[in-house]
Amino acid sequence: MSLRHAVLGLLAEGPASGYDLMKLFDVSLSNTWPATQSQLYAELGKLADAGLITVAAEGPRGRKEYTITEEGLAELRRWITDVEPTRVTRSDMLLRVFFLAQVRPEQARAYLREQAAVTAERLKHLESIRPFVEDGTDDLSRYGRIALEYGLRLGRAQQEWAEWAENQIQ
């Protein structure tokens, strides 16, 4: 049920349409909680039905601008403080590691080398986001920086691990 709260969280920053939210997702949450457009619109409908958000204004082209309600805000806060995050995150990257004995050693090493490279790429990408949140004083920027730092630190750890792991084989 996190998509629901992702939407509430973005609407807590200010009113937006489904289309706006899609773009917002792309620039802010896409590395943390990707969502497709169909998922998003469906969720907006459900949130509106539940009274957690309302259509505050309608614009051209059928645009509906949603606003978070008091109930929505309360639910968001409850989720942040009272609901404990899921323990396990699935990683098919790591799952493959368990089964690396099934391929030839040079293939296993190539896999880990590739993961190091992919992670390096990802780090570059995250670094490229930094300028956009560096100086922001809005809430999403301030906490976006902290989230970015998470990505950077874990990315570095992952890259170092992949390099180490490659050398562990044989």
Place this chain on the structure above:
Amino acid sequence: MSLRHAVLGLLAEGPASGYDLMKLFDVSLSNTWPATQSQLYAELGKLADAGLITVAAEGPRGRKEYTITEEGLAELRRWITDVEPTRVTRSDMLLRVFFLAQVRPEQARAYLREQAAVTAERLKHLESIRPFVEDGTDDLSRYGRIALEYGLRLGRAQQEWAEWAENQIQ
């Protein structure tokens, strides 16, 4: 489609029943790719239908012992070497960070402190697994150690981040 390959991977180590696999999941893949019993039995049925595994023997209490077939092994190898791992992993823990401005600063700090504590716990748990794979010479142990090291390294990075992040607020 990773559960399918998780099952193939475990069966590549040797024949097992659904019940065996459940226990194997619990001690090896549960931190990487959790699965419920219903999911597992359903997947076994589908894999058998697809000819990637077969029922090699039937035992007491309706026990069916599955073996991986040549096709299954080929599919597993293909998945390891040719299919690239998913880029983004969802984290509702990190998602909350984006919205921490919606709660009072002391609550935000408490959240991050809690995450540091939870991660420390998780690290302890991972350390407790180490003895079980430390000396193993079987494939799952050898690569299990590498996967474990991943959990340890990323856990430490996450813990340090959470401590750093707590100090960033206010």
Place this chain on the structure above:
DNA sequence: TCCCCACATTCCTAAAGTGACATGTCGAAA
């Protein structure tokens, strides 16, 4: 003026994951 692109929403199908429920059997200990 016209046309294209960005804006904007809705519907659909399929696969994957969650959690509870249902059902039955074998074997060892009391």
Place this chain on the structure above:
DNA sequence: TTTCGACATGTCACTTTAGGAATGTGGGGA
């Protein structure tokens, strides 16, 4: 000898995620 826990498989209903298709509108540049 009984009985209880571990063994063992399966079904159902529901939610979430993925991805694509269909449809239409408004406004700014050629």
